Amino acid sequence: MSVLKITDVSKIFPNGPKAVDRFSLDVADGELVCLLGPSGSGKSTLLRMVGGFETPSSGLMTIDGEDITRLPPEKRPTGMVFQSHALWTHMNVFKNLAFGLKLRKVPAAEIKRRVEGVLDLVGLGGYGLRSVTQLSGGQQQRVALARSLVLEPKILLLDEPFASLDQHLRERLREEVRDIQQRLKITTLFVTHGQDEALSMADRIVVMRDGRTEQIDRPDIVYREPRTPFVAGFIGSMNSLDGTVTKGIFTAANFTVGLPVSDGPATLCVRPEALDLKVVADGPHGNVHRVTDYGTHGLVDLALPDGTRIKAMVAHPDLFQVGQGVRMTPQAMAAYRDGMLIHRTAIDASLSRPPERIDA
Incomplete structure (x- = not known):
């Protein structure tokens, strides 16, 4: 069971307005929730706070009841996939995936088993010795996803992972990621500004504006029954x-x-x-x-x-x-x-x- 609970979380940057304003959300076990909104709506800031890369100004975040609000990223049971891939170009694919496991002092045999298993999962079986610079953009994003999954996180965080890819590849990868997420039944928080991604992937969509929630509902309800003029104009x-x-x-x-x-x-x-x-x-x-x-x-x-x-x-x-x-x-x-x-x-x-x- 992996349940994420965000309660009244706010983030105020120095000399700026509230990036996130008293935001609350419960993400159920195995659920994929999409944070959707225009630039500046606070969705990426919120995701970074869940991942430990930003510290909330106030509020509480828990995973399975454990307070993670002030924990550093490496102490959290989360895995984050960034838009920029953030892969180490001086390492091959296997070493990129094994690095986090080595820091956790996982035995070598277990590292090999888990890395090979997750590469098969993302469709890159046999690519372990490849340099990441030899991979296409889509393959690099699969490696970034695998690097998060190999740590077996309770919560998967995806920050606009397909934004730099072309339309055809985006559509294919989002289907693959959704299939993997459902197969693993991993609780997932996904940030995007793409309405098609949110509508096609999410169990629920959170429409954000100015750091606040405009509507939280299933994709079909958000599309057919928008509660505010902003949601009506933003979705579709x-x-x-x-x-x-x-x-x-x-x-x-x-x-x-x-x-x-x-x-x-x-x-x-x-x-x-x-x-x-x-x-x-x-x-x-x-x-x-x-x-x-x-x-x-x-x-x-x-x-x-x-x-x-x-x-x-x-x-x-x-x-x-x-x-x-x-x-x-x-x-x-x-x-x-x-x-x-x-x-x-x-x-x-x-x-x-x-x-x-x-x-x-």
């Missing part, structure tokens, strides 16, 4: 319309839709895949500005009269031409006021439940 592609609600009708530019909330300003958010389009000759909401065919689907870029740009995902992009007038019908939407969710309608709402009102 989102159309946002600022308008006004009057007598249950939301209006922005010349677009209107029923919205059963109290009168006042509101921001309406609609995913491109949840927006139906119909070409019309009279009374369009907007005009087609651009059509992009991705093969599997199309993306129609619309321009509303006030200059607002809207994107809609369509199955048949060939049905739309630049300049056409189009009317929009949201099949799912969320509305926010003063930074809070006030209404949400899911795509299957008409089949399963009435629209949800969360208006105060």
Whole structure:
């Protein structure tokens, strides 16, 4: 059992704002939790505090109930994989992996067994005598992962490990890392600014902003039920319309839709895949500005009269031409006021439940 508990942890750097502000999170045994947020959100600082490379200004961190808040990195049951690989170029692969075990005075036979075993695990069996300078970027990242796993840590920490790799290699490696993590059932905290990585790898996603938590949920819930306008705009592609609600009708530019909330300003958010389009000759909401065919689907870029740009995902992009007038019908939407969710309608709402009102 390996459970990580972070309670009210803050980090204040000299002459600066709080990098992390009273952050709390419990990571369950065998769970992979992703810290997701823009640059400066505090996610890497938090990970470094868990690994012992930064000291919290306040708060408590425990692993299986043991206080690790002030322990140095070498005294913690954690293994960290950095974006830069941080491999020793004067050592071959085997020596890179064996170094930490030698410091722990592990017997030579046990070192050989564990190093060879972990190299097989990451798909580098037989690479022990290779110089790390002879390896590709993806192979070097596998060695960095193996170097952490060979220590048999209770908690695996990954700090944007695929950021320097090309897109194809990133996709392949994240699948391999997820497979290894599930096979070993190792509790993992993963930092990324890539939404696709978070959505495809995590059991839960923690969306961070300015050192604080915006939302903690399963990937599907974070995507489909964002609690704040920031999460709605940060995760995936989102159309946002600022308008006004009057007598249950939301209006922005010349677009209107029923919205059963109290009168006042509101921001309406609609995913491109949840927006139906119909070409019309009279009374369009907007005009087609651009059509992009991705093969599997199309993306129609619309321009509303006030200059607002809207994107809609369509199955048949060939049905739309630049300049056409189009009317929009949201099949799912969320509305926010003063930074809070006030209404949400899911795509299957008409089949399963009435629209949800969360208006105060």
